[in-house]
Amino acid sequence: MDFWxxxxxxxxSRRFKDLPVEEEKISMILEAGNLAPxxxxxxPWLFIVIRNRQVKERIRDLAARTRQEWAEASGWNWLRKYxxxxxxxxxxxxxxxxxxxxxxxxxxxxxxxxxxxHACAAAVENMLLAAxxxxxxxxxxxxxxKEELASILGLEPQYDPIALVCLGYSDDPTQQPGxxxxxxxxxxxx
Amino acid sequence: MDFWxxxxxxxxSRRFKDLPVEEEKISMILEAGNLAPxxxxxxPWLFIVIRNRQVKERIRDLAARTRQEWAEASGWNWLRKYxxxxxxxxxxxxxxxxxxxxxxxxxxxxxxxxxxxHACAAAVENMLLAAxxxxxxxxxxxxxxKEELASILGLEPQYDPIALVCLGYSDDPTQQPGxxxxxxxxxxxx
Numbered sequence: 294m295d296f297w298x299x300x301x302x303x304x305x306s307r308r309f310k311d312l313p314v315e316e317e318k319i320s321m322i323l324e325a326g327n328l329a330p331x332x333x334x335x336x337p338w339l340f341i342v343i344r345n346r347q348v349k350e351r352i353r354d355l356a357a358r359t360r361q362e363w364a365e366a367s368g369w370n371w372l373r374k375y376x377x378x379x380x381x382x383x384x385x386x387x388x389x390x391x392x393x394x395x396x397x398x399x400x401x402x403x404x405x406x407x408x409x410x411h412a413c414a415a416a417v418e419n420m421l422l423a424a425x426x427x428x429x430x431x432x433x434x435x436x437x438x439k440e441e442l443a444s445i446l447g448l449e450p451q452y453d454p455i456a457l458v459c460l461g462y463s464d465d466p467t468q469q470p471g472x473x474x475x476x477x478x479x480x481x482x483x
Numbered sequence: 484m485d486f487w488x489x490x491x492x493x494x495x496s497r498r499f500k501d502l503p504v505e506e507e508k509i510s511m512i513l514e515a516g517n518l519a520p521x522x523x524x525x526x527p528w529l530f531i532v533i534r535n536r537q538v539k540e541r542i543r544d545l546a547a548r549t550r551q552e553w554a555e556a557s558g559w560n561w562l563r564k565y566x567x568x569x570x571x572x573x574x575x576x577x578x579x580x581x582x583x584x585x586x587x588x589x590x591x592x593x594x595x596x597x598x599x600x601h602a603c604a605a606a607v608e609n610m611l612l613a614a615x616x617x618x619x620x621x622x623x624x625x626x627x628x629k630e631e632l633a634s635i636l637g638l639e640p641q642y643d644p645i646a647l648v649c650l651g652y653s654d655d656p657t658q659q660p661g662x663x664x665x666x667x668x669x670x671x672x673x
Contacts, residue, residue, distance in 0.1 A: 294485070294486050295484070295485070295486065296484050296485065296486045296488075296489045296612070296613075296616045297616070298486075299486045300515055300518050300609060300612075300613070301518060303518070303520075305520060323665050323666075323669055324665045325490055326665070327662055327663075327665035327668065328490050328491060328493070328662065329608060330493075330495060330608070330611065330623050332625070334660045334662075336662055336663060336668070338668060339668050339669075339670070340665075340668055340669045340670070341669075341670045341672055342669060342670070342671045342672060343672050344672070345672055345673065348672055362592075363588040363589070363591065363592060364588070366588070366591040366592055367588040367590075367591040369588055372588055397625065398553040398554070398556070398557040398559055398562055398626075399553070399625060400557075401553065401556040401557040402552075402553060402556055405629070407597060407600060408625055410597060410600070410601065410604075411600065411601065411603075411604035411607075411625075411645065411646070412604070413601075414600075414601035414602075414604035414605050414608075415604050415605065415607065415608035417601075417605065418519060418520070418604075418605035418608045418609065419490060419608065421520065422486070422490075422612075423486075423490070426486045426487070433520050435522070435587065435589060435598055435601075436588075439595070446672065447672075455601065456601070470524045472517055472518065472524070472526055473517075473526060475513050475514045475516070475517035475530075476513075478517065478526070478528060478529050478530055479513055479529075479530045479531075479532060480529070480530070480531045480532070481532045482531055482532060482533050482534070482535055482538055482636065483535065
C-alpha cells in the first residue's frame with residue numbers, strides 16, 4: 294500500500310467487527326513498532342499482547358474508574374459518558390510499555406528524561422500506520438491509571454505503560470475528524 | 484512509495500549533501516507531521532522551520548554545551564566526542580514544539596500529563612517516515628537544554644520543544660544500526 298495513502302487515511306476506530314485479527318498481522322504490527330527510532334538505538338519498548346476476555350474486562354473496569362477520576366479532575370463533563378465498552382469487544386490490545394533506564398542521556402537531567410517515552414510513542418504511531426496498511430483500524434488508548442494497568446498486566450516496576458493500542462476490523466461509522474490546516478501551525482524562522 | 488519499504492528502510496543520517504531541500508518537500512513533511520493522532524484531536528504541535536545559518540550555529544553551540552553537561556551527568560564519556568557540526572551543515576531543521584495545555588485529561592493528574600508530548604513524538608515519526616518517502620533522510624535530535632533552545636527560537640513560554648528534526652539529502656556512509664528481533668520484546672498474555 295502506498296505510504297501517503299496510509300498516512301492520510303489512517304483514522305481511529307472505537308467499534309469493531311466480531312472478527313479475530315490474524316496472527317501474521319499482529320506480528321507485522323509488532324515488527325512495525327520495533328522499527329521506530331530511539332535514543333542511542335536502545336529500543337526502550339516492551340509489547341504486551343492482550344486477547345483474554347477477562348483481562349480486557351479488567352481493563353474496561355479500570356478505564357471506567359479512571360474516566361470518572363479524570364472527569365472530576367479536569368472538569369470535562371463529556372468524559373463521564375465516554376463509552377469504554379469497546380475495550381472488551383476489541384479483538385486485540387497491545388500495551389506499549391517503556392523502560393526509562395533505556396532512555397537517552399536526558400534521563401540524568403532533572404526535569405527531562407522522557408526520551409524513552411517519546412520513542413515508545415513513535416512505536417505506537419508505526420503500529421497504527423501498519424494496522425491501517427493491513428486493513429485494520431484502532432485507537433491509541435491512554436485513559437488508565439498507570440500503576441493499576443501495570444498491576445493487571447503483571448509488569449515489573451521498571452516499566453511505564455505508555456499506551457494501549459486497540460486493534461481490529463473497523464465497524465465504526467463515524468467520520469475521520471480532520472485536522473486544522475497544517476499551515477496554521479508552522480512558523481518559518483527568518 | 485510502498486509503506487513497508489518506507490518503514491523498513493528509514494534510517495538516521497548525520498551527514499548531508501550540500502543540496503537544498505525543495506519547498507514542496509518541506510510542506511509535505513509538515514503535512515505528514517500534522518496527520519499524527521493526538522488526544523481528543525487537539526493537535527498540540529507547533530512546527531518551526533529553521534534554515535538560517537546563524538540560527539543553526541547557535542543551535543550547534545547549544546548542543547556542544549549540552550553535550551558536555553549531559554556527558555558529565557550521565558558518565559557517558561563517548562558523548563563528549565559526539566560530533567554536532569552537522570547541525571550547521573544540515574539544510575533544514577524543523578523544531579516540533581508541544582503545547583501542554585492542548586493535551587488530554589491526563590494533564591490534570593499529578594505525575595501524568597505527557598500526552599501532548601507523545602502526540603508530538605508521533606508527529607516527529609510521521610515526518611521522518613515522510614522524509615524517507617521523499618528521498619530525504621534525517622535525525623531526531625534532542626541534545627539540547629530546552630529553555631535555551633526555546634530562547635533561540637523565540638518560543639513563547641507555553642511551548643515545550645520536543646525535538647529538532649534534521650532533514651537533508653543523506654551523504655552518510657554508516658550502516659543502518661539494525662534492531663534486536665522484535666520477538667525478544669513481546670509477551671503474549673495468556
